[in-house]
Amino acid sequence: MPESTVGRPLRADAQRNRLKVLAAAERVLAKDGSAASMREIARQAGVGLATIYRQFPTKEALYEAVVVERVRRLLDHAHAAAHATDPGDAFFTFFTFAVTETTGEKALVDSLAVAGLDPKAGTAPMHRDLEKATGVLLRRAQAAGAVRAEVGMAEVLALITAMCLAADRQHWDEQLRTRSLTVVFDGLRPQLRP
Amino acid sequence: MPESTVGRPLRADAQRNRLKVLAAAERVLAKDGSAASMREIARQAGVGLATIYRQFPTKEALYEAVVVERVRRLLDHAHAAAHATDPGDAFFTFFTFAVTETTGEKALVDSLAVAGLDPKAGTAPMHRDLEKATGVLLRRAQAAGAVRAEVGMAEVLALITAMCLAADRQHWDEQLRTRSLTVVFDGLRPQLRP
Amino acid sequence: MPESTVGRPLRADAQRNRLKVLAAAERVLAKDGSAASMREIARQAGVGLATIYRQFPTKEALYEAVVVERVRRLLDHAHAAAHATDPGDAFFTFFTFAVTETTGEKALVDSLAVAGLDPKAGTAPMHRDLEKATGVLLRRAQAAGAVRAEVGMAEVLALITAMCLAADRQHWDEQLRTRSLTVVFDGLRPQLRP
Amino acid sequence: MPESTVGRPLRADAQRNRLKVLAAAERVLAKDGSAASMREIARQAGVGLATIYRQFPTKEALYEAVVVERVRRLLDHAHAAAHATDPGDAFFTFFTFAVTETTGEKALVDSLAVAGLDPKAGTAPMHRDLEKATGVLLRRAQAAGAVRAEVGMAEVLALITAMCLAADRQHWDEQLRTRSLTVVFDGLRPQLRP
DNA sequence: TATGAATGAGTATTCATTCAT
DNA sequence: GATGAATGAATACTCATTCAT
Numbered sequence: 001m002p003e004s005t006v007g008r009p010l011r012a013d014a015q016r017n018r019l020k021v022l023a024a025a026e027r028v029l030a031k032d033g034s035a036a037s038m039r040e041i042a043r044q045a046g047v048g049l050a051t052i053y054r055q056f057p058t059k060e061a062l063y064e065a066v067v068v069e070r071v072r073r074l075l076d077h078a079h080a081a082a083h084a085t086d087p088g089d090a091f092f093t094f095f096t097f098a099v100t101e102t103t104g105e106k107a108l109v110d111s112l113a114v115a116g117l118d119p120k121a122g123t124a125p126m127h128r129d130l131e132k133a134t135g136v137l138l139r140r141a142q143a144a145g146a147v148r149a150e151v152g153m154a155e156v157l158a159l160i161t162a163m164c165l166a167a168d169r170q171h172w173d174e175q176l177r178t179r180s181l182t183v184v185f186d187g188l189r190p191q192l193r194p
Numbered sequence: 195m196p197e198s199t200v201g202r203p204l205r206a207d208a209q210r211n212r213l214k215v216l217a218a219a220e221r222v223l224a225k226d227g228s229a230a231s232m233r234e235i236a237r238q239a240g241v242g243l244a245t246i247y248r249q250f251p252t253k254e255a256l257y258e259a260v261v262v263e264r265v266r267r268l269l270d271h272a273h274a275a276a277h278a279t280d281p282g283d284a285f286f287t288f289f290t291f292a293v294t295e296t297t298g299e300k301a302l303v304d305s306l307a308v309a310g311l312d313p314k315a316g317t318a319p320m321h322r323d324l325e326k327a328t329g330v331l332l333r334r335a336q337a338a339g340a341v342r343a344e345v346g347m348a349e350v351l352a353l354i355t356a357m358c359l360a361a362d363r364q365h366w367d368e369q370l371r372t373r374s375l376t377v378v379f380d381g382l383r384p385q386l387r388p
Numbered sequence: 389m390p391e392s393t394v395g396r397p398l399r400a401d402a403q404r405n406r407l408k409v410l411a412a413a414e415r416v417l418a419k420d421g422s423a424a425s426m427r428e429i430a431r432q433a434g435v436g437l438a439t440i441y442r443q444f445p446t447k448e449a450l451y452e453a454v455v456v457e458r459v460r461r462l463l464d465h466a467h468a469a470a471h472a473t474d475p476g477d478a479f480f481t482f483f484t485f486a487v488t489e490t491t492g493e494k495a496l497v498d499s500l501a502v503a504g505l506d507p508k509a510g511t512a513p514m515h516r517d518l519e520k521a522t523g524v525l526l527r528r529a530q531a532a533g534a535v536r537a538e539v540g541m542a543e544v545l546a547l548i549t550a551m552c553l554a555a556d557r558q559h560w561d562e563q564l565r566t567r568s569l570t571v572v573f574d575g576l577r578p579q580l581r582p
Numbered sequence: 583m584p585e586s587t588v589g590r591p592l593r594a595d596a597q598r599n600r601l602k603v604l605a606a607a608e609r610v611l612a613k614d615g616s617a618a619s620m621r622e623i624a625r626q627a628g629v630g631l632a633t634i635y636r637q638f639p640t641k642e643a644l645y646e647a648v649v650v651e652r653v654r655r656l657l658d659h660a661h662a663a664a665h666a667t668d669p670g671d672a673f674f675t676f677f678t679f680a681v682t683e684t685t686g687e688k689a690l691v692d693s694l695a696v697a698g699l700d701p702k703a704g705t706a707p708m709h710r711d712l713e714k715a716t717g718v719l720l721r722r723a724q725a726a727g728a729v730r731a732e733v734g735m736a737e738v739l740a741l742i743t744a745m746c747l748a749a750d751r752q753h754w755d756e757q758l759r760t761r762s763l764t765v766v767f768d769g770l771r772p773q774l775r776p
Numbered sequence: 777t778a779t780g781a782a783t784g785a786g787t788a789t790t791c792a793t794t795c796a797t
Numbered sequence: 798g799a800t801g802a803a804t805g806a807a808t809a810c811t812c813a814t815t816c817a818t
Contacts, residue, residue, distance in 0.1 A: 011818070014781060035229075038809060048783040050811075055781095059809065113363040155373040162360030162374070166352060169304075169359060179349040180356070187381030208798080232792060242800040244794085253792065399797070402802060423617075426788060436804040438790080443802095447788065498751075543761040546748060550762070553751060554744030557692075567737040568744070575769025596777090620813060630779040632815085641813065 014055070020045045021052050025066050026105070033106045034063060067111040071126045074098055078133035088146025091137045092185055095160060099177060102164045109168040112161050131157065148190050159184055208249070214239045215246050219260045220299075227300040228257065264302040265320050268292055272327035282340025285331045286379055289354060293371060296358045303362040325351065342384050353378055402443070408433045409440050413454050414493070421494045422451060458496040459514045462486055466521035476534025479525045480573055483548060487565060490552045497556040519545065536578050547572055600637050602627045607648050608687075615688045616645065652690040653708050656680055660715035670728025673719045674767055677742060681759060684746045691750040713739065730772050741766055 024045035028036040038059055042049045056062035077097050084090035102108045112127075131153070138156055141147040163184065167177055218239035222230045232253055236243045250256035271291050278284035296302050325347070332350055335341040357378065361371055412433035416424040426447055430437045444450035465485050472478035490496050519541070526544055529535040551572065555565055606627035610618040620641055624631045638644035659679050666672035684690050713735070720738055723729040745766065749759055 011779095011781070013817075017782080037807080039807090049809095050784075051782050053810065057810095110363075113360070151377065152373065154370055155377060158360060158364065158366065158370055158374045159377060161364060162356040165359040165363060166356030170352065170355060172352065176348055176352055179346065180352045183345065183349060183353060183381035184378060185381070186385065187377035187379070191380065191385050211799090231790085233790095236801095243792095244801070245799055247793070248799080399800095399802070401796075405802080425786080427786090437788095438805075439803055441789065445789095539765065540761065542758055543765060546752065546754065546758055546762045547765060549752060550744040550748030553747040554740060557747060558740065558743060560740065564736055564740055567734065568740045571733065571737060571741060571769040572766060573769070574773060575765035575767070579768065579773050599778090619811085621811095624780095631813095632780070633778055635814070636778080 017045075017047055017051055018055050020047060021055065021062070022066060022069060025062050026069075029063065029066055030104055030106050033110065038062075064111075067108055068126055070102070070105060070108040071111070071130060074101060075126070075130055075133060077101075078130065078137060082133065082136050082140070086146075087137070087140035087144040091141035091147060094134070094137055095163075095185070096181060098160055099163045099167050099181065103167045103172065103177075106168060109164050112164055134160070145190060147188050151188055156188075159188075211239075211241055211245055212249050214241060215249065215256070216260060216263060219256055220263070223257065223260055224299050228304070232256075261302055262320050264296070264299060265324055268295060269320070269324055269327060271295075272324065272331060276327065276330050276334070281331070281334035281338040285335035285341060288328070288331055289357075289379075290375060292354055293357045293361050293375065297361045297366065297371075300362060303358050328354075339384060341382050345382060350382075353382075405433075405435055405439055406443050408435060409443065409450070410454060410457060413450050414457075417451065417454055418492055418494050421498065426450075455496050455498075456514055458490070458493060459518060462489060463514070463518055463521060465489075466518065466525060470521065470524050470528070474534075475525070475528035475532040479529035479535060482522070482525055483551075483573075484569060486548055487551045487555050487569065491555045491560065491565075494556060497552050522548070533578060535576050539576060544576075547576075596637070599627075599629055599633055602629060603634050603637065603644070604648060604651060607644050608651070611645065611648055612687050616692070620644075649690055650708055652684070652687060653712060656683060657708070657712055657715060659683075660712065660719060664715065664718050664722070668728075669719070669722035669726040673723035673729060676716070676719055677745075677767075678763060680742055681745045681749050681763065685749045685754065685759075688750060691746050716742075727772060729770050733770060738770075741770075 021041065024047075025036075025041050028041045028044060032040075038052060039049060041062070042052055045052070052062065056065060074097075078094055081090040081094045084093075102112065134157065135153055138147065138151075138153060142149050142151070163181065166172065166180075172180070215235065218241075219230075219235050222235045222238060226234075232246060233243060235256070236246055239246070246256065250259060268291075272288055275284040275288045278287075328351065329347050332341065332345075332347060336343050336345070357371075357375065360366065360374075366374070409429065412435075413424075413429050416429045416432060420428075426440060427437060429450070430440055433440070440450065444453060462485075466482055469478040469482045472481075522545065523541055526535065526539075526541060530537055530539070551565075551569065554560065554568075560568070603623065606629075607618075607623050610623045610626060614622075620634060621631060623644070624634055627634070634644065638647060656679075660676055663672040663676045666675075716739065717735050720729065720733075720735060724731055724733070745759075745763065748754065748762075754762070
């Protein structure tokens with residue numbers, strides 16, 4: 001029974017085009033945000049308009065696919081960091097990585113900002129994973145005394161999102177990113193007060 | 195000498211319309227972001243479409259006027275705070291006020307995020323003012339020992355923007371805002387280390 | 389409060405355009421049926437595309453407006469006929485008029501054919517009126533002995549629709565229409581059998 | 583000498599596919615009319631898109647093949663009826679059969695309605711046959727006194743088409759069909775007038 | 777040979793902006 | 798001075814058809 005397309009691996013050329021489309025979409029979405037036009041994406045991918053629609057039924061579906069791809073990379077990093085020897089280092093390194101990696105990725109940042117707001121979104125499961133992974137890093141860092149005990153997941157995620165959003169929207173350079181993160185990290189660390 | 199309209203004060207009804215339009219635009223822009231339509235703004239203002247164009251030559255001009263209006267309010271607060279007795283309190287209160295006041299104001303937050311990037315934007319002078327006012331608050335707080343000396347204007351503005359963006363995009367509730375700001379503020383304060 | 393557009397009479401130019409659009413739509417819909425394109429209608433009306441949308445929010449709305457216009461004419465005729473002196477004549481003349489008038493009006497004929505099937509359609513009330521008016525003519529003709537008593541509304545409407553559809557789709561000439569209606573009319577009249 | 587494919591009988595599996603496609607097309611065309619999509623037909627046939635194009639060069643060709651198939655069945659019935667003992671019965675039964683059989687077959691009905699209009703259509707020969715067969719039934723019924731002598735082929739075909747069109751478009755139920763046909767048949771029968 | 781991926785022309789609809797009333 | 802009607806360019810999306818696999 002032909003035309004089922006479920007679970008079947010993509011044909012070689014289709015896979016090639018899928019990648020070209022995702023790459024172009026990533027570029028265009030990064031530049032124009034969700035105002036990006038499908039025609040422009042097709043043009044940059046060197047592909048017919050309908051070719052996009054064959055693999056991604058709507059603009060939103062494409063948008064989401066781009067984001068999922070990126071989140072997966074963050075997730076990989078978080079998982080890897082979870083087994084690092086120094087839990088404090090692992091936590092702060094991951095925080096920094098998230099901000100660095102997403103900067104310039106409007107679509108990705110938007111997605112992070114939206115996560116948690118709209119749990120029925122198709123990207124939700126991936127975000128849950130990311131949340132869980134971040135939770136692990138946080139708790140281990142707290143257990144090791146590298147992060148204050150009274151800090152909760154909610155504000156950590158909020159702060160990560162905040163830094164990602166601002167770094168992206170304001171095109172923070174490396175120095176500004178470092179200085180801003182330093183402030184936040186100092187706020188997260190245990191403090192000695194007289 | 196009719197038709198000159200430059201510098202001339204607006205007729206009473208024109209002024210009334212201008213306010214109605216700005217109010218409607220604020221509402222609509224807050225809800226729909228820059229995807230807002232001029233027709234919808236006109237409808238909500240109870241005014242003809244061309245009436246908007248008489249005062250604001252393009253959609254962007256209107257958009258900007260709305261933002262300028264809002265920034266002026268922040269500025270007022272900053273100026274007032276500049277003379278407060280406790281400089282540390284003045285600084286942190288202003289920071290909090292900025293985040294609280296802009297939450298839910300997509301247009302305003304976007305404008306803050308864009309400021310500094312596009313110095314030729316019409317809003318620039320106002321942002322310079324805001325920057326200057328914030329600078330005064332910061333330096334006074336540092337002089338009073340309420341904020342660390344090595345913190346610079348750049349990262350303070352960056353952090354304010356970051357918190358505004360995230361609070362708006364993620365619809366932070368009061369508790370989350372408080373907890374997140376607490377972390378940042380702790381990072382800004384002088385710390386005792388062994 | 390501007391932009392309400394409800395109940396207010398159209399501006400002179402708008403009314404002119406409305407008529408041009410309806411006329412063009414009638415022509416195009418008659419030729420291409422509901423496969424007609426809005427662009428073609430705009431072209432034939434000598435009007436911008438969006439001008440159509442100002443008055444008719446969707447293709448279907450325009451389609452319907454064309455039909456309503458035509459049905460109104462049938463209805464006028466039926467009402468006029470209701471007071472004719474010879475009830476038999478009134479009935480058969482109306483039947484003939486309906487077929488003649490609708491021939492070449494794909495949209496109108498389609499609408500008649502759809503009526504009764506989809507009572508929630510916007511055109512429904514008008515069709516109810518037409519049905520009622522036809523009912524009056526039928527009953528008066530039966531009372532006068534010009535139409536068999538055992539004939540019901542259902543089949544009369546069915547036959548009218550049938551003749552309209554065929555006359556339109558097959559481009560019946562006058563002679564064919566007359567000969568076909570003669571057969572149907574003979575079938576409707578009381579008959580003497582040995 | 584491969585590639586000639588002219589006149590060569592179809593391979594067994596090709597023949598199987600042809601039937602699957604025709605069946606699916608009949609179903610889809612009946613439901614969606616000429617707005618049916620080739621992709622949907624392929625899907626329902628459980629066949630690749632290009633497989634359809636191998637046997638039917640265009641959508642219209644497939645459309646036509648479906649219709650020819652159906653008309654053939656009508657024709658078979660007409661031929662069979664031509665030898666019935668009661669010519670009147672044969673004629674009226676065939677008329678009824680035509681209406682019953684075509685109801686729900688948008689494509690078929692359309693084809694009947696178009697026949698005679700476009701003699702260069704590929705279906706024309708088949709329609710000529712149908713016309714001829716109907717002519718035989720009519721003349722025999724007239725000779726037997728079951729149908730009025732002054733009725734011509736033209737209006738008989740017109741009436742058949744009319745009833746088919748309306749029955750299909752309005753989804754006549756059995757009762758309505760019977761009552762409507764009764765009127766038409768009474769109009770076709772010889773009548774006694776004082 | 778059968779498949780389905782790719783294509784470009786086509787569709788309805790929306791929007792910022794201009795101009796006759 | 799204010800209105801809203803008109804406009805054309807732009808957008809997401811669909812479809813019949815062709816061609817590489």
